[in-house]
Amino acid sequence: METTAKLYSLNYSNAKTYLFVLLFVVGNIALPQLCHLVPYGGPTLLPIYFFTLIAGYKYGIRVGILTAILSPIINSLLFGMPLVAELPAILIKSGLLAVAVSIAAHYSKKISFPAILLAILTYQIIGTTIEWTMVGNFYDAAQDFRIGIPGMLIQLFGGYALLKAIAKI
Structure with a gap:
């Protein structure tokens, strides 16, 4: 299931x-x-990662x-979620997602x-492993795999559908 698309690699000097x-954001x-x-x-739904994937x-x-x-960071500052204590793990996973999908697209x-x-x-696997070393508790670190499967499925199916919808843009 592949769709030809316009994929970009925008530079920091580009206003776009x-x-x-x-x-x-x-x-x-x-x-x-x-x-x-x-x-x-x-x-459960892992929404903070969805548009990062796109x-x-x-x-x-x-x-x-x-x-x-x-x-x-902006979500935490504006709404207190994610909690400041959770930010390092979420930032790591979010960054890993950006790198992983960029490589996949490339x-x-x-x-x-x-x-x-x-x-x-x-x-998720690399992020969970890093989080495990940070918190020292595999059960807590594996939360996305314990209760976040619906969110990963939304990323997969919803991300694929949205990317297909904007493929020619």
Whole structure:
């Protein structure tokens, strides 16, 4: 399941980089607010990562990384979620996702369901391992695998669908 698409690698000197970062950060602020209306919506649906996936895959590592860093920090400052204590792990996973999807897009050169799946598994497995070393508790570190599977599926199927919808843009 692959779709030919226009994929970009925007530079920091390009004004479009910051326009897209702004749009994706706003998405990563709005979506978590909606998801937090549902009990355990954040940990279950993992909304803070959704637009980071789109940003990194469609517009490259720079847009992805800026979105990955700014989204959790701004959400934490504005709404107290994620908690400051959770920020390091979320920033690491978010950054890993931006890198993983950027690499997946670079090598696949298409919107590829298997490439997106591999990127999601990569950031989650590496991120969980790093978080485990940080918190010293595998059960806590593996929270995304314990209760966040719906969120990973939304990233996979929703991310693939949105990327296909904006493929020619």
